[in-house]
Amino acid sequence: MPQKITRDDVAHVADLARLALSDDELEQFTGQLAAVLDHAADVEALDVADVPPTSHPVPLENVLRDDVVTPSLDRAEVLAQAPAVEDDRFRVPPSLGQEP
Amino acid sequence: MTESGSRRGADEGGTKQWELVVGLEVHCELATATKLFCGCPNQFGAEPNTNVCPVCLGLPGSLPVLNRQAVEFAMRLGRALHCTVEPSTFARKNYFYPDMPKDYQVSQYDQPINAEGHLDLPSGQRIGIERAHLEEDTGKSTHVGGGGRIHEAGHSLVDYNRAGVPLVEIVGRPDLRSSEDAKAYAAELRAILLATGVSDAKMEEGSMRVDANVSVRHPGEEFGTRCEIKNLNSLRSLGRAIDYEARRQIDLIEAGERVIQQTRHWDEADGRTHTLRSKEEAYDYRYFPEPDLVPVVPSAEWLAEVEASVPTLPAERREAVAEAAGVTPADAALVVERGLDGLVLAAIAAGADPLRVLTHADHNLAVEGADALDPRALAELVTMEADGALTATQAKTVLAEMVAGGGSPAEIAGAKGFEAVSADALGDVVDGIIAANADEWDRYVNGDDKTRGKLTGFFVGQVMRATQGNADGKAVTALLEQRRGG
Numbered sequence A: 001m002p003q004k005i006t007r008d009d010v011a012h013v014a015d016l017a018r019l020a021l022s023d024d025e026l027e028q029f030t031g032q033l034a035a036v037l038d039h040a041a042d043v044e045a046l047d048v049a050d051v052p053p054t055s056h057p058v059p060l061e062n063v064l065r066d067d068v069v070t071p072s073l074d075r076a077e078v079l080a081q082a083p084a085v086e087d088d089r090f091r092v093p094p095s096l097g098q099e100p
Numbered sequence B: 001m002t003e004s005g006s007r008r009g010a011d012e013g014g015t016k017q018w019e020l021v022v023g024l025e026v027h028c029e030l031a032t033a034t035k036l037f038c039g040c041p042n043q044f045g046a047e048p049n050t051n052v053c054p055v056c057l058g059l060p061g062s063l064p065v066l067n068r069q070a071v072e073f074a075m076r077l078g079r080a081l082h083c084t085v086e087p088s089t090f091a092r093k094n095y096f097y098p099d100m101p102k103d104y105q106v107s108q109y110d111q112p113i114n115a116e117g118h119l120d121l122p123s124g125q126r127i128g129i130e131r132a133h134l135e136e137d138t139g140k141s142t143h144v145g146g147g148g149r150i151h152e153a154g155h156s157l158v159d160y161n162r163a164g165v166p167l168v169e170i171v172g173r174p175d176l177r178s179s180e181d182a183k184a185y186a187a188e189l190r191a192i193l194l195a196t197g198v199s200d201a202k203m204e205e206g207s208m209r210v211d212a213n214v215s216v217r218h219p220g221e222e223f224g225t226r227c228e229i230k231n232l233n234s235l236r237s238l239g240r241a242i243d244y245e246a247r248r249q250i251d252l253i254e255a256g257e258r259v260i261q262q263t264r265h266w267d268e269a270d271g272r273t274h275t276l277r278s279k280e281e282a283y284d285y286r287y288f289p290e291p292d293l294v295p296v297v298p299s300a301e302w303l304a305e306v307e308a309s310v311p312t313l314p315a316e317r318r319e320a321v322a323e324a325a326g327v328t329p330a331d332a333a334l335v336v337e338r339g340l341d342g343l344v345l346a347a348i349a350a351g352a353d354p355l356r357v358l359t360h361a362d363h364n365l366a367v368e369g370a371d372a373l374d375p376r377a378l379a380e381l382v383t384m385e386a387d388g389a390l391t392a393t394q395a396k397t398v399l400a401e402m403v404a405g406g407g408s409p410a411e412i413a414g415a416k417g418f419e420a421v422s423a424d425a426l427g428d429v430v431d432g433i434i435a436a437n438a439d440e441w442d443r444y445v446n447g448d449d450k451t452r453g454k455l456t457g458f459f460v461g462q463v464m465r466a467t468q469g470n471a472d473g474k475a476v477t478a479l480l481e482q483r484r485g486g
Helices: A007-016 A023-045 A075-080 B068-080 B179-196 B235-254 B300-309 B314-325 B329-337 B341-349 B354-363 B375-386 B392-405 B409-415 B423-436 B438-446 B449-466 B473-485
Strands: A089-092 B019-029 B091-094 B104-107 B114-120 B126-136 B140-144 B155-159 B166-172 B208-217 B227-232 B262-267 B272-278
Touching: A007 A023, B019 B179, B019 B235, B068 B114, B068 B126, B068 B166, B068 B179, B068 B300, B104 B126, B114 B179, B179 B208, B179 B235, B179 B314, B208 B235, B227 B235, B227 B272, B235 B262, B235 B272, B314 B329, B314 B341, B314 B354, B329 B341, B329 B354, B341 B354, B341 B375, B354 B375, B354 B392, B375 B392, B375 B409, B392 B409, B392 B473, B423 B438, B423 B449, B423 B473, B438 B449, B438 B473, B449 B473
Parallel strands: B227 B262
Antiparallel strands: A089 B155, B019 B166, B019 B208, B091 B104, B114 B126, B126 B166, B140 B155, B208 B227, B262 B272
8 A cells, every 4th residue: 555645745746836835725635636546546456467567558659750851830920929039039037946 | 198187086185095986978969850759850050949840849739759760860879889779668757947848858767768788988998878768859048147147047038949859868877987088988979979870969069968977985985975067068078077076075075074966067167066956956857658659669670770770880990900900999099080990901901011000090191081092002101111212201291192182102202302312322421411510429429318319309400401301310310329339
């Protein structure tokens, strides 16, 4: 049986997803997520020793395309969708210390 | 070794010896025509945001389709690094940073396409390769305001032309023990990338990017805490950054502090590394399988084709030259790097003295068109030189003519008026010069080694003038010594 999800786990996941949750919401989602995970834990009860791992639900492999250039989008059209543009580039807020 | 001491960090200061431990992670952009998952051009230096489409912009409803050529390049590189090619899958690496419009990067995680290989340095040292996997490159952010430095930026501008360009990330084992070895590893990997044709491997354009994991320890101890250094745009930066970082870590430990695991940014201008972020606050990337891509399981036929496309590698080429010339593989490194090994081997096969051929290739053939030389003509030239028909300087001049315009060395030497001075004639010239410079000769015969060294230069110069440069300097020196003794 996996460990129960804690309020700290939920706070961490919320932080990773850039969600600002109130204390009440943390409480609420901890309970809800625990219920979801309990449901998933049912699978753990099954004996799957003889079942090969599935890397994809669709039984396909090697779906490939040839290395041939196709037209790109018109830049004006692309940049028209952006909230802010400068020097033909997307202008975004600073991202201090968050580079991957 | 002319660089400021790869071992400076390891030997200086403190009573106990320090050992440097380095592992490199190298990202290289593959030389495909298009991106990894869409048909946008894979092109350096295009106008910003012109090579973009719904797939690489991460627009809703778009779906990636894997580029066959990228897979093939990755496998070819894997085999060149002696990896096994495995069935592989893709995963999403999730993070919030505007260089990927999707907020995740498609990479390979638990099932990489290449696993467990190695790379042999010219010195013979073998460096382990943990994996070499496929992933997509990110867009390019430019930080504006605050002097352009990332930690001071006011805002950022993003160009997505590079987003989705195919990369292979080559993860090396921490088997390197000096900055010189690290540079040799990066240079050898670059040579392999070029030889296999999978990447143009230009560090200055970012098509080959090196991150260094650096730690220090006392020999025989467990690995120390490591720091990862980014922003290394040249082999020189790589060497400097590793030496700086090793020194920094040693100073910390010797001051009774501890190294904190973190990612650091190399600043070439001030010659230091700076904290980018601590590992404690590093991302939990929440990798999960990419549902839009299916596994890659190369057939035996495809693998055989890839295997056949792997060219003879630099290490094997160095071995071949070393064997033919009776030198060490390290001595053969330069000619292989210059692509002159074929010429050298053919000239040796045509009967030329191997060491003289290597000397010419190392010193006189670092020029455009040298690889097109007729090896038989080179062999002929080297033989003329060995027989004393040409001096070393004359041979060099004739060789330059041969590279520029072809032709036979005998004809070029004839046209230039290079005539071998016979041993008898040279002896007469030397005797004449000695007679005409009795004072200098007296000091040559009776002076100390330093004086004699200076006067050797004087006498050789006089003989050269008398023979219009047709005398061999070494032969003149030998005659002077003979006259002194006799």
